[in-house]
Amino acid sequence: MTILFLALTLMLSIISTASAAVYQQGVVSVIYETEGETAYQNPVDLNKNGVPDVVEDIATQINATRELFHDVFSYPDPLDSARYKNVHAIEVDIDSKKNMKVSGLAYNGVRNKSRHDPKVRALHVKIANTVDPRKNATPEHEYFHLIQYGATYFTNKWYLEGMARWSQDAVSKNKKYPDGRNVSWTLKNKLSETQIFQGKYNVAGILWYPLAVNLKDKAKVPKALRNKYKYVDGSDVFHDNIVYGANVMLEVLQTMKSKEEFAGEQFGGVKQWRRKGQRAAQNNKIILDCVREVYEKHSAKK
Numbered sequence: 001m002t003i004l005f006l007a008l009t010l011m012l013s014i015i016s017t018a019s020a021a022v023y024q025q026g027v028v029s030v031i032y033e034t035e036g037e038t039a040y041q042n043p044v045d046l047n048k049n050g051v052p053d054v055v056e057d058i059a060t061q062i063n064a065t066r067e068l069f070h071d072v073f074s075y076p077d078p079l080d081s082a083r084y085k086n087v088h089a090i091e092v093d094i095d096s097k098k099n100m101k102v103s104g105l106a107y108n109g110v111r112n113k114s115r116h117d118p119k120v121r122a123l124h125v126k127i128a129n130t131v132d133p134r135k136n137a138t139p140e141h142e143y144f145h146l147i148q149y150g151a152t153y154f155t156n157k158w159y160l161e162g163m164a165r166w167s168q169d170a171v172s173k174n175k176k177y178p179d180g181r182n183v184s185w186t187l188k189n190k191l192s193e194t195q196i197f198q199g200k201y202n203v204a205g206i207l208w209y210p211l212a213v214n215l216k217d218k219a220k221v222p223k224a225l226r227n228k229y230k231y232v233d234g235s236d237v238f239h240d241n242i243v244y245g246a247n248v249m250l251e252v253l254q255t256m257k258s259k260e261e262f263a264g265e266q267f268g269g270v271k272q273w274r275r276k277g278q279r280a281a282q283n284n285k286i287i288l289d290c291v292r293e294v295y296e297k298h299s300a301k302k
């Protein structure tokens, strides 16, 4: 099954790279078709460099996210992580929305022979050819998944998607922040616990945003970074200078990392857990307990 899948993937990638173009910006390579169904339809090229502006803008949004989260907020870089040793690139494949059904996907496996350079190993995401980074935080969202994969092996949906949705605030302004008053109730209440565990993107609104606001965690986007990152048309990647919750989320990720051995106990060890238990139902309570731990630590200080 695996071998068949590999052979098929290899064949498909050879076929599809035949007419594909590569745009490279730092460690990010965007691979896109110039014609056919998976290409961007009628792309604008304001700077007339032969690369569709959307393609450049995707790379720009990802590099801006990398610099903000790694260099400013000190999130671990997946390219420096123990999990992804000797992986040095990020690849973005552009595919048709029709094929994908969703706007973006992020893979936790490594591409051993990357498409832009078979000697380089890469992490990879896929973005639909309908995504415009100026209006849409999908590249940021998918890249944040790579940050999550590098930080911890836990992949329960409510955590993975809820926190990635929260992170989008870095590049697309959330105008409706909750007041955060419900957090202590949410963390104690059985009913909201069930709602969280069954949730996905909506957990950003139930838990992650309120947590950030409640703990008064305001992280600053430096002016130099705001000036540095612009889309091809000159518009801003960062819409304002505040990201709520960047420090708290990092602490949650670090606490989760420290609980992997514990999560592995029921699987006969952390190695087996990393292979088979990343999304186990038992993780739900462990992850939420990490949130409780971080919350209690900070509320005790107040």
Ligand SMILES: [Zn+2]
Residues within 6 Å of the ligand: 141, 142, 145, 160, 161, 164
């Ligand atoms: Zn996602």
